[in-house]
């Protein structure tokens with residue numbers, strides 16, 4: 001099983017599609033990563049299902 005999975009998400013701020021690497025060995029994750037395009041902090045919520053497929057949800061922080 002591949003531990004790292006490349007996923008595409010849409011930035012909640014600028015709407016650009018960016019690729020992120022998800023560590024599928026951790027079933028539940030929440031972290032903040034800056035957008036590669038507009039550099040604003042994106043809130044990531046990741047849940048990995050039984051088959052090792054990550055579900056990625058992103059949202060922006062409110063000022």
Ligand SMILES: [Zn+2]
Pocket residue numbers: 011012013014015016035036037038039040
């Ligand atoms: Zn962005």
